[in-house]
Amino acid sequence: MGEAPAREQESAHPGDGVVVTRALTKRYRGGQLAVDGLHLTVPEGSVFGFLGPNGSGKTTTIRMLMGLIEPTSGTARVLGLPMPRSARAVLPHVGALIEGPALYGFLSGRDNLLRLDAADPTADPRTRRARVATALDRVGLTAAAGKKAKAYSLGMKQRLGLAAALLRPRRLLVLDEPTNGLDPQGMREIRTLVRELASDGTTVFLSSHLLDEIEQVCTHAAVMTRGRLITQGPVAELSAGARGRLVVTTPDPADAARVLKEQGVADVVAAGDRVTGEAPERDLAEVNAALVRAGVRVRGFGVERASLEDAFVALTGEGFDVAG
Numbered sequence: 001m002g003e004a005p006a007r008e009q010e011s012a013h014p015g016d017g018v019v020v021t022r023a024l025t026k027r028y029r030g031g032q033l034a035v036d037g038l039h040l041t042v043p044e045g046s047v048f049g050f051l052g053p054n055g056s057g058k059t060t061t062i063r064m065l066m067g068l069i070e071p072t073s074g075t076a077r078v079l080g081l082p083m084p085r086s087a088r089a090v091l092p093h094v095g096a097l098i099e100g101p102a103l104y105g106f107l108s109g110r111d112n113l114l115r116l117d118a119a120d121p122t123a124d125p126r127t128r129r130a131r132v133a134t135a136l137d138r139v140g141l142t143a144a145a146g147k148k149a150k151a152y153s154l155g156m157k158q159r160l161g162l163a164a165a166l167l168r169p170r171r172l173l174v175l176d177e178p179t180n181g182l183d184p185q186g187m188r189e190i191r192t193l194v195r196e197l198a199s200d201g202t203t204v205f206l207s208s209h210l211l212d213e214i215e216q217v218c219t220h221a222a223v224m225t226r227g228r229l230i231t232q233g234p235v236a237e238l239s240a241g242a243r244g245r246l247v248v249t250t251p252d253p254a255d256a257a258r259v260l261k262e263q264g265v266a267d268v269v270a271a272g273d274r275v276t277g278e279a280p281e282r283d284l285a286e287v288n289a290a291l292v293r294a295g296v297r298v299r300g301f302g303v304e305r306a307s308l309e310d311a312f313v314a315l316t317g318e319g320f321d322v323a324g
């Protein structure tokens with residue numbers, strides 16, 4: 001083998017990334033084209049959100065990146081090396097949480113980690129307990145370390161899975177839908193943890209079907225739909241690419257909606273005392289004046305910052321439908 005993951009080369013070539021795919025494609029045996037010509041570049045040090053509705057090909061992509069399945073065509077490089085060919089050199093530097101952690105319910109959280117650490121031939125047994133204690137501490141499970149894993153909540157199990165991924169220093173963490181099935185509190189805990197991990201410089205690649213989750217924790221994102229990448233880049237730039245929504249607050253929503261439509265505002269929606277629509281390119285002062293002229297009592301008038309969801313809708317012409 002003799003190949004080592006390339007750290008130096010990456011910074012020497014700014015176009016390179018921790019994960020780089022070129023025309024990566026997977027067609028399953030049944031004929032299903034799950035991933036179609038994917039060009040993905042994950043910059044070092046980013047928290048990279050891999051966003052798409054259920055069935056858009058996220059898990060299939062992650063399984064190719066981890067060398068679990070072969071692409072039908074195209075290439076994937078992780079830490080500068082081709083996958084799946086270099087899986088043995090690459091995977092020790094990658095912590096993964098895919099489809100829920102494999103845990104023994106009858107063992108305590110601590111014993112699960114001790115067992116996983118012992119299964120790693122490169123892990124020094126003399127420092128095992130300290131390593132496990134550090135990992136438990138990082139995910140906030142020290143107090144619950146002696147409890148059997150089957151008594152853990154789903155959120156605690158996810159945190160234990162993350163602790164397992166953190167038993168050794170990692171350059172890349174790959175988390176497939178890490179907050180799936182968690183209650184709001186559990187989701188917050190995992191998001192906080194992801195931010196902390198990223199602040200150490202670890203690149204985090206995180207898939208999600210939740211737009212607001214990506215906006216809250218990610219620096220960069222790629223958006224998938226039906227196996228194809230529709231956009232990627234810094235989150236701030238992606239949402240800036242879409243126009244925000246015009247929001248009018250008024251006790252006269254029906255009149256306001258009518259006037260906005262007359263003023264050429266598209267996609268006008270009235271809900272309670274809020275009437276929203278696509279922000280028009282023309283001077284908003286004119287739109288406001290037209291409302292006032294028509295006798296609409298305007299209590300609030302402004303443009304809400306575009307969200308990633310607006311960007312998605314603008315790019316695909318579809319709603320972000322998560323029904324899978």
Ligand SMILES: Nc1ncnc2c1ncn2[C@@H]1O[C@H](COP(=O)(O)OP(=O)(O)OP(=O)(O)O)[C@@H](O)[C@H]1O
Binds near residue numbers: 028052053055057061
């Ligand atoms: N082993 C398989 N054999 C055949 N088709 C598959 C297989 N795994 C996934 N698919 C199909 O490939 C497409 C992409 O699925 P994938 O699981 O990668 O999407 P996803 O974005 O991760 O969605 P989810 O969040 O639901 O897992 C889907 O249409 C799915 O039905």
